[in-house]
Amino acid sequence: MDLENQKRVKDLTEEHGGENIVVIFGAGEAETAGLAAETVSNGDPTFAGPLAGVSLGLKTFHAIEDEFKTAVDEDVFEEQVGMMEMVLDLDSIKEEMDMIRSNYCQF
Amino acid sequence: MSILENKKVIIIGDRDGVPGEAIAECVKTVDSAEVVFSSTECFV
Numbered sequence: 001m002d003l004e005n006q007k008r009v010k011d012l013t014e015e016h017g018g019e020n021i022v023v024i025f026g027a028g029e030a031e032t033a034g035l036a037a038e039t040v041s042n043g044d045p046t047f048a049g050p051l052a053g054v055s056l057g058l059k060t061f062h063a064i065e066d067e068f069k070t071a072v073d074e075d076v077f078e079e080q081v082g083m084m085e086m087v088l089d090l091d092s093i094k095e096e097m098d099m100i101r102s103n104y105c106q107f
Numbered sequence: 108m109s110i111l112e113n114k115k116v117i118i119i120g121d122r123d124g125v126p127g128e129a130i131a132e133c134v135k136t137v138d139s140a141e142v143v144f145s146s147t148e149c150f151v
Contacts, residue, residue: 001119001148008144009117016143022114024134026125026147036119036148058117061110063125063133071109073136080129088124 001039006049009040013056019107023060024068026084030092033062034100041104057106062093111140118145 013021023040027033035045037060044051061068064085069077116134120127127147134142 002146005119005146005148008146012115012117012143016115020113020115021117022110023117023119024130026118026120026127026130028121028124032121059110063130067110068133071111071137072133076136077133080132081125084125
């Protein structure tokens with residue numbers, strides 16, 4: 001995950017409190033989504049950025065997961081995300097995000 | 108309860124997946140949710 005974005009996530013969590021934050025990812029691959037979600041919950045696995053060794057424990061979802069889809073307006077979701085929902089490997093992404101949440105989410 | 112209700116939302120979109128702007132448009136349909144940061148990463 002981009003080092004600049006890691007810093008923004010860290011600063012925003014300090015400002016608002018981790019319990020008030022949800023992080024939504026749009027990654028095209030399950031592995032990329034998992035790495036990014038792990039970074040903001042358990043810490044940067046590459047130990048390169050500001051979140052190295054920092055476990056924020058944030059709640060994370062991918063934009064194609066049902067929890068996000070059912071939370072937003074159906075028509076807008078179809079218009080904005082519908083096409084990628086057909087292209088992406090939903091099962092792999094959901095499985096990866098579930099695994100990250102159950103292991104690292106603190107909220 | 109919706110995952111976005113009364114939440115501050117951080118969006119990390121992906122140019123090869125769902126872009127940040129698209130996710131943000133969806134989040135804006137939830138009155139009690141606030142987008143505090145939105146970005147679109149590029150892994151190329």
